[in-house]
Amino acid sequence: MKTLLIAVALGALAGGAFAAGLDDTADRIRAGTIDVGKNLSMAADARYHTIHAEKVGLGCTTCHVSGFPADYLLLRKDDRLPESQPGPVDRAVCLGCHSQDGPATTFYGPAAGK
Amino acid sequence: MAKFVRVIDTKRCMGCRACVAACAVENYYVPDAPWNVMMEYEVGTFPNVRKVFTAMNCMHCEHPSCKAACDAIGVKAISKNRFGVVLIDYDKCIGCGYCAAVCPYGVPQMNTRVAPLVPGKGGVAYEAIPASERHPTHRKKVKVAEKCTFCWHKLERAVADGKQDRIGKDQAYTPTCDLVCPTQARVFGDLDDPNSTVSRVIGDKRATQLKKEFGTRPQVYYVLEGGDY
Structure with a gap:
């Protein structure tokens, strides 16, 4: 029991530290003190993937899925992707950080773009 | 002030794609950038199965994530009028491609070739x-994002003609996809008017x-199916 409590406490501390780290990273990216490049594109070596994969440290499969459920409504979800693409992206993953009160720039909800 | 909305009744839609074809002609589709796509999938367990058809186009969100992303990187190419x-x-x-990446509905399409x-x-x-004789929303360019405009070229004309009250009623002032539906599964109009068809259907x-x-x-x-959730 004692071991379990310690593990839970350590997990909570690590989670908090990770969230704080994300906040700090997001602030520094927005302030320009972390260099993420200026190439605005979805290419693997451009700013978008530099932020998410390199600076935030998300693995490919955090965002890219092998396929959507049948009733997942995403325009052109059935299009065949090029061979090099790791798979389509589930936008629900973006919500964690890009909604209001999330660490990243707000894209979702009433505060989007504010 | 009017707030234009569309209602799509998936219980009436039979997946004929007349709306998709009409949009293609009205809005000068190019191969890689359709503005209106018919999604279909099956529900239920055999033998009680049926197909659901859902036409997807731009949702013209009140809080558009595409605009938020575009503004955040300083491009500011997306507006909400x-x-x-x-x-x-x-x-x-x-x-x-940031707009396409953040849109929960996958709406913005990257136009990779004008063909x-x-x-x-x-x-x-x-x-x-x-292109010079087309409405600005129909002047196709390579490497730009495109999407449904609610047939803004028609709505704009209605406003210019002082016929705003005819939007959703007259052919010239109503999005083409909504005109051609043979099952009346699509309705377009002013949500701020409590007597409009869209208000009543919603x-x-x-x-x-x-x-x-x-x-x-x-x-x-x-x-x-099942109503609101």
Whole structure:
């Protein structure tokens, strides 16, 4: 029991530290003190993937899925992707950080773009 | 002030794709950038199965994530006008794809090539109309994002003609996809008018918005099996 409590406490501390780290990273990216490049594109070596994969440290499969459920409504979800693409992206993953009160720039909800 | 919305009744839609074809002609589709796509999938367990058809186009969200992303990187190519229509300025768009990446509905399409819609046919008559004679939303450019405009070229004309009250009623002032539906599964009109058909359909049939969890508040409503959720 004692071991379990310690593990839970350590997990909570690590989670908090990770969230704080994300906040700090997001602030520094927005302030320009972390260099993420200026190439605005979805290419693997451009700013978008530099932020998410390199600076935030998300693995490919955090965002890219092998396929959507049948009733997942995403325009052109059935299009065949090029061979090099790791798979389509589930936008629900973006919500964690890009909604209001999330660490990243707000894209979702009433505060989007504010 | 009017707020234009669309209602799509998935219980009436039979997946004929007349709306898709009409949009293609009205809006000068190019092969890689359709503005209106029919999704279909099966529900139920054999032998009690059926197919669901859902036409997807731009939701013209009240809080558009595409605009938020575009503004955040300083491009500011996406605007939302006073009628609630979200539009992309092709002259400002840099083709970065951020709008497509953040849209929960996957709406913005990257136009990778301006080519005849039907391969090997050399282009049909409307495709021969030069860009300079088209509405700005129809001046196709490579490496820009495109999407449904709620047929803004028609709504704009209605406003200019002082016929705003005829939007959703007259052919000249109503989005083409909504005109051609043979089952009247699509309705377009002013949500701020409590007597409009869209207001009544949304209320009577408990139409809802898709993916509410994103907080984007779409201006396209769907009548779904089971009603609102």
